[in-house]
Amino acid sequence: MEFVDVLAARKSVRSYSDRDVPDDAVSFILEAANSAPSAGDLQAYEIVVVRDKSVKAKLARAALGQWFIAEAPVDLVFLANPERSRWRYGSRGERLYCIQDATIAATFAMLAATSLGLGTCWVGAFDDRAVLEAIEAESPLIPVAIISVGYPAEEPRTTPRRDIRELASLDKLGNPYPYKPVEPKLRRPAEILI
Numbered sequence: 001m002e003f004v005d006v007l008a009a010r011k012s013v014r015s016y017s018d019r020d021v022p023d024d025a026v027s028f029i030l031e032a033a034n035s036a037p038s039a040g041d042l043q044a045y046e047i048v049v050v051r052d053k054s055v056k057a058k059l060a061r062a063a064l065g066q067w068f069i070a071e072a073p074v075d076l077v078f079l080a081n082p083e084r085s086r087w088r089y090g091s092r093g094e095r096l097y098c099i100q101d102a103t104i105a106a107t108f109a110m111l112a113a114t115s116l117g118l119g120t121c122w123v124g125a126f127d128d129r130a131v132l133e134a135i136e137a138e139s140p141l142i143p144v145a146i147i148s149v150g151y152p153a154e155e156p157r158t159t160p161r162r163d164i165r166e167l168a169s170l171d172k173l174g175n176p177y178p179y180k181p182v183e184p185k186l187r188r189p190a191e192i193l194i
């Protein structure tokens with residue numbers, strides 16, 4: 001899949017078929033996460049790959065009963081690791097960079113999964129302590145996201161977005177950016193840059 005197609009295909013999937021996700025696919029997804037940028041290249045995060053049914057059920061409960069987490073063949077739990085970032089960056093690393101590192105890695109993982117035809121959903125609504133307990137991890141690790149991964153059993157709906165003219169500014173906040181939509185036939189990056 002071309003990058004633009006991956007972006008267009010990624011939509012939150014909350015229903016999964018029984019078809020398993022092969023280990024090779026998980027490796028591919030982990031390699032993508034591992035290639036993400038991170039502050040000082042410290043990669044201040046941990047990833048727990050969850051396949052065990054009872055652990056998935058605990059995660060679903062920790063996520064306030066979002067049962068598609070248990071239905072998905074694989075869940076990836078991304079944890080920020082403040083200590084990994086703190087030794088070099090102090091409180092900024094502890095408070096901000098480790099969360100950003102984990103978030104970017106999780107995003108790379110989602111897009112890699114999408115490129116394989118898999119469905120994903122970013123889950124952020126959960127009880128931190130219950131997530132840590134489910135995967136036998138401890139504070140100061142901070143659960144940032146549970147990414148459910150599996151073959152879609154639903155056609156994900158298209159969700160609305162803010163108008164770019166409303167969210168982007170030029171030079172100063174609130175100064176409208178003169179956004180013009182890219183013509184559909186120019187959407188291939190090589191053609192945009194020519």
Ligand SMILES: Cc1cc2nc3c(=O)[nH]c(=O)nc-3n(C[C@H](O)[C@H](O)[C@H](O)COP(=O)(O)O)c2cc1C
Pocket residue numbers: 010011012013014066121122123124125126156157159
């Ligand atoms: C930080 C964050 C937290 C989210 N938490 C949840 C969640 O707990 N449960 C859920 O079903 N979706 C969750 N989502 C998915 C969003 O609902 C979804 O991305 C949004 O509605 C846009 O839809 P799309 O992903 O299909 O483009 C979360 C997404 C993000 C980025």
